[in-house]
């Protein structure tokens with residue numbers, strides 16, 4: 488009897504959640520949502536499977552999801568085994584010719600295929616790509632000091648639109664192609680921002696390993712203005728890997744993306760909570 492009561496309570500809660508989700512489901516019907524999955528947010532196989540189900544659910548309710556991933560920790564692991572140490576400047580890896588080979592191998596290889604496989608196991612049709620496929624992400628060199636680090640200049644929108652029409656889910660490794668045949672390493676956040684901006688996406692979600700952008704007291708700032716981001720960066724409160732994230736968020740909303748959220752990807756169903764409930768967490772930067 489007691490068990491039945493608990494079960495009934497569960498059903499009531501589920502029904503309430505579905506009811507709460509309705510306006511969000513309507514708002515996001517046929518929307519484009521770009522999700523950046525950071526290397527630190529790609530933990531356990533269960534976490535990956537849960538992320539894949541969330542992406543699949545988005546597709547099922549009519550959203551066009553695009554996944555762009557990182558994999559910094561996985562690159563570090565292989566470089567360490569090869570005895571190579573990288574320097575980072577403002578959250579970006581200084582990338583020489585030998586390093587870019589390792590970066591491409593790790594990102595376009597194991598990391599990309601792990602995500603593709605997880606989404607397909609959840610019933611989706613994910614297609615793994617790097618920026619080299621059909622010239623998806625063409626880059627210039629970002630800064631000579633960073634070596635083979637790319638700044639995206641052109642995105643092949645036609646390819647992405649064809650995949651949306653076929654209800655396929657693009658999973659993109661942040662590797663760019665140069666005009667002279669170079670291979671470029673692109674920071675995952677910057678690649679996701681460039682794709683979101685080109686698509687004028689409804690939402691850009693940056694999934695990471697912290698609960699949002701924190702202020703000097705260590706509290707998450709739920710809504711951030713451009714001026715606050717600039718000030719917190721100048722003061723060194725936004726540092727390291729959070730610099731490309733917040734700059735990407737600003738660039739994306741300036742380029743026509745409706746909103747960008749920085750959320751904790753380790754939280755179960757982080758993507759669904761952010762898109763389809765009143766309980767979105769993390770930090771949001773709006774246009």
Ligand SMILES: Nc1ncnc2c1ncn2[C@@H]1O[C@H](COP(=O)(O)OP(=O)(O)O)[C@@H](O)[C@H]1O
Nearest residue numbers: 525526527695696697700701724725726728729
């Ligand atoms: N103000 C800040 N608020 C939150 N995190 C910050 C802040 N400044 C720097 N960080 C750091 O940024 C990291 C996220 O960037 P990064 O390690 O590149 O993540 P990912 O691999 O998910 O892209 C956090 O783990 C944190 O250490």
Ligand SMILES: CC(=O)N[C@@H](CCC(=O)OP(=O)(O)O)C(=O)O
Nearest residue numbers: 526557558559579580673674675
């Ligand atoms: C230029 C640059 O820094 N590229 C990144 C690409 C991977 C990435 O962005 O990974 P996360 O999202 O897990 O940090 C790198 O080499 O680490």
